[in-house]
Every structure is written in C-alpha cells, then in structure tokens.
Amino acid sequence: MNTKTALVERSAQQIIFDEFMIARAKIVELAATLDRIERATGDVEDSRNMQLLVQGMHILCDDEVEKAKRVQLLMSRQYDPQWQTQMSISKLGS
C-alpha cells in the first residue's frame, strides 16, 4: 500500500509546522529518560527493555517507512503460524 494516501489533507511542511513542538517535547522526554538511567547506579547493558529502546531509536532514524508499525512489531512477542498444532487446539466449524 502506498503510504502517501489521498486522505492526508496536510502537506509535509504543514505537519512539521503543526507538530514540531509536540515532537520536540517527546524527544526531550526520551533524552531525559536516558540521562536519568545514565546518572543512576547499576547497569542496564543486559536489560531487554533497554535493548528494545535502543533498537526502537534506530528505527526512528533509518530511511524506511512505517516506523510506528515497525516499532510496535519490535516490541511484540513472535507469532507462530503453527500455534494451534503446538497447543493441540482443534478448529471449530471447519
């Protein structure tokens, strides 16, 4: 699906004008969270959550589209198409 859909009424320039302050506030919050972790005692190098945040930040900076969807998938448990067989669940009404 083309992500440049006709339903978007605003131009890219208009969106950055409208939403810069909101995005600015969010990126400062994220930066401050990282600073807070840095100043605190202990180590999060092996923390799965920290690794997910770092990988999520890489998605924000890459050149690919659908960033929200990709961050969501990054933070999700894997889906196994064979789950019904593995759980011994039989289908209904088939």
Place this chain on the structure above:
Amino acid sequence: MDYIDPHLHMVSRTTDDYETLARMGCVAISEPAFWAGFDRGSVDSFRDYFRQLTEFEPKRAAQYGISHYTWLCINAKEAENVTLSREVIAMIPEFLGCSNVLGIGEIGLNKNTRNEATIFMEHVDLAVKYKQQILIHTPHLEDKYQGTRMILDMLMGDSRIDRSRVLVDHVEEHTIEYVLENGFWAGMTLYPVSKCTPQRAADMIERYGPERLMANSAGDWGPSKPTAIPDLIMELKKRGHTKELIQRVVYENPKTFFTQSKPFVHG
C-alpha cells in the same frame, strides 16, 4: 457532532460521566462485559453483573438521552478458570433476549494461552448457535500482535463465521491491516498511555480509510478518558478532514455495524 461510543464500560463510571458524555454529543453507548479488576468466584456473580448491564445501566443512560447497549461473556483474564467459564457460557442465553443485548463480547485473549483459546472458541460457538454478533478484545502491549493473529486464525478457520458481523477491537498500527484485509470490522481504542492516542487513530484513518473502521474510549476503572472520541473529532477537524468523513467513523460506522443486531434501533 452526534457520536456513538462502541466500547465504554459505564459500570465503572459515575452518573456525572453520563451527563458529560451527553453534553459532548454522545447519543449511544455499547458496553461489553469485562474484567472487574479481580477474578469473580461464581456464576451468580456474573448473573448479577449481566443484570446490571441489561437492567440498571440502560436506565441510568436514558436519564441523559443516551441509548445503552451491551455484550455478554466471561472475559479472557478469567478464562484460565475453565470450569467457571463454562458455567458462565451456559448461563449467557438467559440474557440474550434482553432488549439491549447486541451479542457476545468482549471475548478474546489476554496472555494467549491454551485455556484462553479454548474458552474463546466456546464463546464463538455460542455466538454462532444463537446467531449473535461478536465483539473481540485483542491483548495488550507485547501480547497484542501474537494474540490478534491467533484470534484471526481461529475465526478464519471457522467457516460458520460471517466476518461482517465481527468487530475486532483495540487495533494498532501493527494489527489493523490483518483485521481489515480479512473483512472484519476494526475498533481503535483511545487511551491516555497504552493502546492508541487520538493522533495515532487519525493517522490510521488517513492510512487505511474509513471503511469498517471505528473508534472508542473503552473508558473503565483504569487510566482512561470516557470523552476520548470528541478528542479524535477535534484532531480530525484540525487536520482539515470533512464532516462527512468524521461522521462516518464516529457515528455511521458503529450504527451500520450494530444495526445487524436486532435490538439496535438508534437513529
């Protein structure tokens, strides 16, 4: 603008909220049965809850000119108790003839376990047997993607299911496409922190269009905002969308979906 909130747990809200909703333009609510914040101990607890949903809440809503509809089930969080779940499922038909019952819901998965899947399918079987519409809860956070795919597998593996009579709720960016492309209705839940903000819901409307898509507040006893739909309306207006598009998402779509259930008579 008149709107319908297709998912709002009013048993957890005050009468003042009904008044605020009416002032904001809410003309109808549908309230799925859900978790009370603690696991209930007996089928009679659910019988009383279903009486609250079918007798008390419609009267409370009517004081403010709001039509109240409901859906019945035992939720996924309590489905680990398979014995109790089966007792509740056996009792639900006592209420299916009530004037505000739209169907079976919100059924679904929570932690995507075998017991949850078993009880989900037994609810689906009940809905098919009694020709009821279905409202589906998809799991939270890291469980959502896996759980949504599992739910769709179960529904699409059942040839008796009419997908146009199933609403899959709490969709987000990574699940909405699977729901819509397979012919189901999709609901976006507007929450302050988890699920979806009004801004991201507006993004999904722009990305996927308004076909079979609606929004809800899912206001309950946790952090939630029962007037979240007016926030979405404002966001869409700010972005320059037409009144027709907004009205389709917040009023016409829920009305079209609910009209497939006999008790729904609004508008």
